[in-house]
Amino acid sequence: MHQEGNRVDNPAAYLHLGFIEISLPNLALVAGMVVLFAIAIVVPFPREGGRRGGGR
Amino acid sequence: MSDDVASEGSGGSWTGALRRRLAHGLPMERLLPDRQPVYVGSWVYVFGVVTIAALVWTIASGVVLAFFGPQWWHTSAAGHFFNSLHFWSVQLFFVFMVLHLWGQFFMAAWRDGRAPTWMIGAIIFLVSIAAAFTGYLAQQNLDSQWIAANAKDAINSSGAGGFFNVLNFGQMYGLHVMLVPIAVTILVVLHIVQVRMRGVVAPIDAPREESE
Numbered sequence: 001m002h003q004e005g006n007r008v009d010n011p012a013a014y015l016h017l018g019f020i021e022i023s024l025p026n027l028a029l030v031a032g033m034v035v036l037f038a039i040a041i042v043v044p045f046p047r048e049g050g051r052r053g054g055g056r
Numbered sequence: 057m058s059d060d061v062a063s064e065g066s067g068g069s070w071t072g073a074l075r076r077r078l079a080h081g082l083p084m085e086r087l088l089p090d091r092q093p094v095y096v097g098s099w100v101y102v103f104g105v106v107t108i109a110a111l112v113w114t115i116a117s118g119v120v121l122a123f124f125g126p127q128w129w130h131t132s133a134a135g136h137f138f139n140s141l142h143f144w145s146v147q148l149f150f151v152f153m154v155l156h157l158w159g160q161f162f163m164a165a166w167r168d169g170r171a172p173t174w175m176i177g178a179i180i181f182l183v184s185i186a187a188a189f190t191g192y193l194a195q196q197n198l199d200s201q202w203i204a205a206n207a208k209d210a211i212n213s214s215g216a217g218g219f220f221n222v223l224n225f226g227q228m229y230g231l232h233v234m235l236v237p238i239a240v241t242i243l244v245v246l247h248i249v250q251v252r253m254r255g256v257v258a259p260i261d262a263p264r265e266e267s268e
Contacts, residue, residue, distance in 0.1 A: 029151070037155055040099035047097060
């Protein structure tokens, strides 16, 4: 338990690319958000009664 | 005074003027619509409501934390649970708020008189950062002390240190549990009312008759 706490408290690994400096957890989060955004655009939204176009 | 005069409210009072303006700008069918234009059928439009759901969870878990206090949320199992619930609700709030911002940015959602809606959204984003910052400072642990000790120089260099003391737990906690959540809630309500008044923005290439 104590060791696990120490492991979690360790500083995250960082990516250094020129002037870009970002922790890997933050990079993974941003990548996940981009993927989620792309999925939201591509995946069709379920329509009422299965027909195409809900309309007003 | 007759009933007709009372119901019409034709006088110049501010309550009558406000009621007429609300009835004209925000009729009930717009405030609580049961149908939306066809272009709203996209998962991109879900990001905003998920953000609101996360805000509801954040406030609900925050109320529990405020009631029982730091000793409880740092030492008991239930306290740890609600502490984590509060933290992860905030993470989801920010993630989906940014996704909502991306979606609205790429569809230029400020078109057709919706600039105030966009500006209120931007202010919500900024106030939310203040909410998260004061939340980190109100944790009552080494993490919050570390953040406060580092942030004080930045705040002082901006000139705001005279009235915004990040080392003052009482001030940061009061801001976090009272003033900032009230500000965020009021702004979110305003944001939603503005969306209801003008409707959801049509796609950029939508035919004119569909967008109205």
